Amino acid sequence: MKKRYLFFIAILILTGATNSLIAQEKFEKESRVHAEDAPTQAKQFIASIDHAGRIKWYREESLNENSFEAKFKMNRKWHSIEFSTEGELLDAEIELDWDRLPPETQQKMEAQLQSDCNNFKLKRAQVQYRGTNEEVLSLISLPEQSTQHPSVRYELVFRCKKDGSTDLYEYLFDSKGEVLLVKKIIFKNTSHLEY
Amino acid sequence: MNTRLLLSILLVLLTSFSIELVGQNLEFGGLPSVNFNLKGKSHWSYNGKIESRQQFHSRASNSEHERGINYLLTDFSLLAARKIGLSSRLAGGYLFRLEEGNLQHRFIQQMVVVQRLRTLRLAHRFLSDQTFSSQENTEIRFRYRITMEVPLNGESLDPGEFYVKASQEILYGMAIGVHDLELRFIPLLGYNFVQDLKMETGIDYRLGSIIGGNNEQKIWLAVNLFFDFG
Numbered sequence: 001m002k003k004r005y006l007f008f009i010a011i012l013i014l015t016g017a018t019n020s021l022i023a024q025e026k027f028e029k030e031s032r033v034h035a036e037d038a039p040t041q042a043k044q045f046i047a048s049i050d051h052a053g054r055i056k057w058y059r060e061e062s063l064n065e066n067s068f069e070a071k072f073k074m075n076r077k078w079h080s081i082e083f084s085t086e087g088e089l090l091d092a093e094i095e096l097d098w099d100r101l102p103p104e105t106q107q108k109m110e111a112q113l114q115s116d117c118n119n120f121k122l123k124r125a126q127v128q129y130r131g132t133n134e135e136v137l138s139l140i141s142l143p144e145q146s147t148q149h150p151s152v153r154y155e156l157v158f159r160c161k162k163d164g165s166t167d168l169y170e171y172l173f174d175s176k177g178e179v180l181l182v183k184k185i186i187f188k189n190t191s192h193l194e195y
Numbered sequence: 196m197n198t199r200l201l202l203s204i205l206l207v208l209l210t211s212f213s214i215e216l217v218g219q220n221l222e223f224g225g226l227p228s229v230n231f232n233l234k235g236k237s238h239w240s241y242n243g244k245i246e247s248r249q250q251f252h253s254r255a256s257n258s259e260h261e262r263g264i265n266y267l268l269t270d271f272s273l274l275a276a277r278k279i280g281l282s283s284r285l286a287g288g289y290l291f292r293l294e295e296g297n298l299q300h301r302f303i304q305q306m307v308v309v310q311r312l313r314t315l316r317l318a319h320r321f322l323s324d325q326t327f328s329s330q331e332n333t334e335i336r337f338r339y340r341i342t343m344e345v346p347l348n349g350e351s352l353d354p355g356e357f358y359v360k361a362s363q364e365i366l367y368g369m370a371i372g373v374h375d376l377e378l379r380f381i382p383l384l385g386y387n388f389v390q391d392l393k394m395e396t397g398i399d400y401r402l403g404s405i406i407g408g409n410n411e412q413k414i415w416l417a418v419n420l421f422f423d424f425g
Binding site: 029030031032058078159165166167168187188189190191192193194195 | 230232238240242244274276280281282284286305307309311313316318320342344348349350351352353354355356360385390393395419421423
């Protein structure tokens with residue numbers, strides 16, 4: 001019995017010792033939720049998309065805001081639609097083949113990556129739609145025309161080698177290929193997978 | 196490759212072991228370990244590990260049973276690792292083992308490549324080690340381990356979340372006049388308390404002496420703690 005108490009005390013001390021580190025980190029958590037827990041307005045929007053496959057709902061929590069995300073595969077591409085907790089549409093992100101981008105936008109993006117990295121390799125491309133429900137719905141429904149739309153944004157995730165270091169970056173571009181946002185992706189630690 | 200397919204592959208690999216608990220040398224015990232990981236400057240990181248073994252039960256092939264908790268050994272290791280790519284790391288270090296008053300020395304070299312898929316992570320570990328002691332012949336081993344981590348709530352592992360970790364490892368060892376093969380299968384359930392602390396528990400199953408014919412089975416109840424600093 002004494003040993004059991006000692007074990008629990010040890011766990012409390014260990015978790016307490018690391019709590020001080022949480023406050024210094026950006027808190028972001030994604031968890032799977034049941035469809036019934038998602039906002040009604042969000043579910044109505046998803047229901048209005050034709051041929052949507054199996055929908056997975058997630059709740060994302062961060063220090064600044066919480067949101068809901070619906071993820072599904074349609075036309076062999078992953079779709080991710082983000083909503084506020086009230087169900088208001090925030091944005092839609094859809095996987096995109098690099099060669100579907102307009103050639104001028106492609107060239108501008110490539111020039112940007114070549115100037116920022118000694119060497120780079122594209123890992124993932126996504127198109128991002130923002131706007132009213134009707135606008136976003138029509139862009140999702142007509143992906144062939146969507147890349148011509150001035151409101152679209154592109155998100156590229158790529159491996160970049162520079163200054164002797166290889167890292168993963170996420171760039172957000174506007175429809176003309178101008179950079180809007182640059183993020184370096186920090187991996188979650190993998191020590192428990194390595195040792 | 197989707198999660199279901201990977202889980203199916205893992206299930207096939209698992210069943211391929213076909214654990215037979217009769218007629219073989221069998222050992223059952225506890226295998227607690229504590230890992231300390233420290234991020235160093237630039238691309239360097241360090242891992243310190245203490246792992247101990249206690250035997251709860253053993254049965255020789257001649258059906259002699261031995262029960263009761265017997266302390267077997269403790270390993271202390273220290274590895275230095277350097278990131279060599281986006282998802283790969285090269286490490287080397289030293290381990291010493293205290294077993295029945297004897298000391299064994301082991302040098303370790305390893306390379307790990309981590310694949311980040313949509314809903315899981317896969318780690319491939321290629322390892323070689325050389326063990327020296329005054330009591331036994333020098334042994335050289337080559338090992339490959341694949342580890343899969345699946346978060347149980349969401350697409351990536353967050354604080355306050357459970358995960359399943361399953362590893363399969365193949366080890367080829369050779370000493371003077373002897374060579375042998377060992378297989379390990381380690382299914383674990385883990386909990387990520389915070390980003391810097393994880394705890395796992397499960398079974399560490401080892402099937403040894405495969406080439407020699409007189410198979411040895413060892414089943415350890417594993418409890419692992421991982422602390423990350425820096």
